[in-house]
Amino acid sequence: EIVLTQSPGTLSLSPGERATLSCRASQSVSSNYLAWYQQRPGQAPRLLIYGTSSRATGIPDRFSGSGSGTDFTLTISRLEPEDFAVYYCQHYGNSHFTFGPGTKVDVK
Amino acid sequence: EVQLVESGGGLVQTGGSLTVSCAGSGFNFNNYAMSWVRQAPGKGLEWVSFISGSGDATHYADSMKGRFTISRHNSKNTLYLQMNSLRAEDTAIYYCAKIDSYGNHNDYWGQGTLVTVSS
Numbered sequence: 001e002i003v004l005t006q007s008p009g010t011l012s013l014s015p016g017e018r019a020t021l022s023c024r025a026s027q028s029v030s031s032n033y034l035a036w037y038q039q040r041p042g043q044a045p046r047l048l049i050y051g052t053s054s055r056a057t058g059i060p061d062r063f064s065g066s067g068s069g070t071d072f073t074l075t076i077s078r079l080e081p082e083d084f085a086v087y088y089c090q091h092y093g094n095s096h097f098t099f100g101p102g103t104k105v106d107v108k
Numbered sequence: 109e110v111q112l113v114e115s116g117g118g119l120v121q122t123g124g125s126l127t128v129s130c131a132g133s134g135f136n137f138n139n140y141a142m143s144w145v146r147q148a149p150g151k152g153l154e155w156v157s158f159i160s161g162s163g164d165a166t167h168y169a170d171s172m173k174g175r176f177t178i179s180r181h182n183s184k185n186t187l188y189l190q191m192n193s194l195r196a197e198d199t200a201i202y203y204c205a206k207i208d209s210y211g212n213h214n215d216y217w218g219q220g221t222l223v224t225v226s227s
Contacts, residue, residue: 032210032212033212033213035212035213035214037153037214039153043219044203044217044218044219044220045145045153045203045205045214045217046217047213047214047215047216047217050208050210050212050213050215051210051213056215057215086152088152088153090153090213090214092211092212092213095158095165095167096155096158096167096169097143097145097155097158097214098155099145099152099153099154099155100152101152102152102153
């Protein structure tokens, strides 16, 4: 069973700064099966990135994903006020989905 | 516009049963696999179950296997999750989510329905 670890647990940044979020898998995974979601307070999750680096419909290009093997990264190039939220990575494999524990991006 | 609307949440006693539903619209419901994901208060996301578009294939997280049953009624564009032998730790918001045609991520989510299990 794949276990996803996200770091840091909390990232304190200011608007306009760059955010780099990490997702590490317990074993090598296909980059096709790694996705990222954003969850704002009181809202449902929203798909940001799928297949490691493809942006979902309507997602601004300040969001980008990269990585391979066991190490994946979500980058927000310049934080906007609405980007302060919790971010989850997700893996699909063997007909099961697994979520990481999340990274909270909050205002410094 | 894709819409997913959950219903049926509420307060249930420990050991009891509850069925939550999810009505889909704005897409060809029977063409897409669906999943349930839950979130305990103040916690992260936890995948619960998957069902194929036809309903022929289902999968469950280990902690829910044998207690939860996912099903769908395609002519009603509705997804269900029947939950039995409920425990306090099943208290959560239950989200239904559409699975993209690639079959490996959730591209649309409902707003969730809260299930509270208490003695």
